[in-house]
Amino acid sequence: MPVREARDWLEVIPGIGAKTSAAVLSFSRLRMPALVVDTHHQRVAQRIGIVPAKASLEKCALLLQSYIPEDWDGQRVYDAHQGYMRHGQQVCHWRSPDCSRCVVREWCDYPDKPEPA
Numbered sequence: 001m002p003v004r005e006a007r008d009w010l011e012v013i014p015g016i017g018a019k020t021s022a023a024v025l026s027f028s029r030l031r032m033p034a035l036v037v038d039t040h041h042q043r044v045a046q047r048i049g050i051v052p053a054k055a056s057l058e059k060c061a062l063l064l065q066s067y068i069p070e071d072w073d074g075q076r077v078y079d080a081h082q083g084y085m086r087h088g089q090q091v092c093h094w095r096s097p098d099c100s101r102c103v104v105r106e107w108c109d110y111p112d113k114p115e116p117a
């Protein structure tokens with residue numbers, strides 16, 4: 001079953017939303033190329049400027065999934081999810097992003113990032 005079809009099938013079940021449907025397909029042994037997007041992904045994507053600053057979590061999830069190349073397999077999408085999330089947890093913090101340690105700093109639109117020392 002294609003990812004979109006599988007997600008639509010899951011999301012008919014009461015209580016299953018977009019994040020859960022992606023998680024079931026990605027985190028299980030199915031390892032399908034469904035990108036799980038949480039608030040870490042949303043914050044990083046908004047700061048970098050690849051999604052609109054006021055985009056909802058749902059809109060971010062749709063946009064970020066649409067950027068995934070079609071030839072990426074489930075493991076690669078899962079790895080992208082993990083990298084994004086860890087960046088949000090360990091560097092691009094909600095309150096005070098540690099921009100001096102950021103590997104994507106030069107591409108980031110976040111206006112408050114300090115200049116390099």
Ligand code: SF4
Nearest residue numbers: 092097099102108110
């Ligand atoms: S430069 Fe700063 S705000 Fe931009 S992604 Fe990196 S840590 Fe986040």
